[in-house]
Every structure is written in C-alpha cells, then in structure tokens.
Amino acid sequence: MEERIREEASYLVSAFQANDGRPFDPFMVLTNAVSNVICSIMFGDRFEYSDSSFQRMIYLLKELAELETKPITQLYKIFPWLMKVPGPHQKLFSIQHTYLNFLRDIIQKHRDTWDPAVRRDFIDAFFEEIEKNKDNPGSSFTEETLLIVIADLFVAGSDTTSNTLRWSLLMMLLHPHIQKKVHEEIDLVIGSDRLPTIEDHSKMPYTSAVIHEVQRYGNILPMALLHMTYRNTNIQGFDIPKGTTIIPNLTSVLKDKRNWKKPFQFYPEHFLDSEGQFVKNEAFMPFSAGRRMCVGEQLARIDLFIFFTSLLQRFEFHIPDDQPYPRHESVFTFNYSPHPFQVCCRER
C-alpha cells in the first residue's frame, strides 16, 4: 500500500502546487486524495481530482453526515412512524440511495469484466468468496453484503483520515513555530530529493509527536461507534445487561487532565521526553480500543505520515492575508472537524 500512497501523495503535491500561492480550501482535494487510497484497494482505480461526479459524491457524503446529526433526524429515529412527512430526514435516504447506486454501478462493471483467474482488487476477492459459497444458503458472502461492506469501508476510510489531515494543516497555520520544527526535521532526515517513506517515521520523533497530537487534539470520533453488549456483563462493579447500547466516550481519555499536561491545547510535547524522543501514552486512543477498534488503523497511520510529510516537505503553509483568522474549535457533525478554512502554500 505504501507505494500507492506515495504515488497519490505526488498527485496531491501537484494539486497544491497548481494553486500557485493563491488561497484555497483544502477540503476537496485532501478528501479526494485519501479516498483514492481506499478506492484503489476496493475498486482497483483512482478518481482524478477534476472528476465532478466523484466530487459530487464527496459533497453528498458530507451532507449526509450533517443531516445525521440534525435534531429532525434524531426525532425520526425516535418516532419513525410519525416522520413520513417530507423534510431533511427524507433527503438523508435519497443521498443514501444515490451513494449505494454509485457503488452498485462499480460492482456491476466489475461483474461484467470479471475474470476469476485475475484478482484485481477487493471486489474481485469478494466475488471469489461468493462463488465458493454459492451452495451454502447461510453464507454472508452475497452481493448485498459486498455493497454494504464497501459502502462502510469507503466512508470509514476517507472521511476520518482526510479530516485528520485538515486538522494537521490547520495546526500548522495556527502554530508556525511548530511547522518550522517539522520542516527542520524533514530537511534533516529526508531532505528534498526523494519522497518520504514509512521507514523515515522512526527517525522523526518530532513529526511523529505532531501527528499524534493532531489526532489527540482533533479527537475526530469523540464517541467512536455505537456498540451493544451480546451478553450480561459487569464492568468495575456496574452490571450491564445483554442488549445494552454502549457509547464509548473517547474524549474522556483524549482530553483527560490526569494524562495530559495541557489537555485542551495543541502541545506536541505530550509525546516527547526531555531528550526530544518520542514517548507513547496509553491514553492515546483515537482508534478506540478492544476487539472492535478501528480496522484501518495501520492504513490510516501510513496515510497520515506519508501525506503530511510529503506536503510539509514541499510547502510552507500560511494564513492568506485577506482571510479571517481560522478558528481552532471544532464543528460537530457525527465527527469533530475543523471549521472550513483557506490556506496558502509557498514552495520551499
């Protein structure tokens, strides 16, 4: 995967370059780049940054996340039988429908060109499993499951990492002295003649601390995902019956003042010892914990390191002169993301 991510990082750098020092909102291009990594695993293909139908899909998914957290949608969840009236909650279904149709098309194109002797990507691998299990009526390898699995992976693998990368650029804008230190470490370890590789990671404690701090501070999935107990259980003296919905509270650890010196500030030193070496902290759990923790953690970590260092290797980021000072607090729409902001990049 690393090769694929490095290749995508080169496209991303060119797209930033194309702005020629003018201010731009990095939302779309970062989301497109990160989505391309997961798309190449699942569909064996990437989408050009100029592909308007793909951009529309990205906007629709953003709108979907916003709609999901609107009060009217919450009402729908509580009184579904009362909410047959038109309203934003209905738009949510129409977006879901468009999204699933977009993926159905991709699956169909794969079906039409499928050669069982050549495995191009995740969809082909899933087709093989469907084929192997076709005489087993209880099998969950069906085209319907495939659709939902890729729908899940696409959202889980794009929005999270691109949101974190936006946080990282915002933090560089707001803390130029930290950006300068990252530049210095990149110059020392990687230089400017080659692209970053994941092997550089262990030699770059400061950059690593910055990326960890971006994840801790950004706290993008403050309530992880909902879970349900599958049997009666007891945690620290509390009885929790089977079938109880559980909402993990990741903020309670990521912003816990017993674990972090400055829980509400951006402070990379949370991950550095007095010698400047990287130190782990067991309260760092943006990917949650336990059996159902994020399955994409490894991929996300590689994405974050390669994309972030590739951008910082080539550019110095600053707040555009004619723009308001970016806000450091987050917007909540299912996840925490930064307020939209504009950035200027100057080639180094």
Ligand code: HEM
């Ligand atoms: C910075 C990036 C990411 C963060 C912070 C993140 C965080 C999380 C969190 C907190 C959960 C919930 C775990 C729980 O409920 O206990 C989760 C679940 C999940 N993540 Fe990620 N994630 C990231 C990137 C990715 C990527 C790149 C993929 C794609 C491969 C991915 C796929 C998933 C899936 C499929 C689940 C559901 C796992 C399950 O229910 O078993 N994530 N992620």
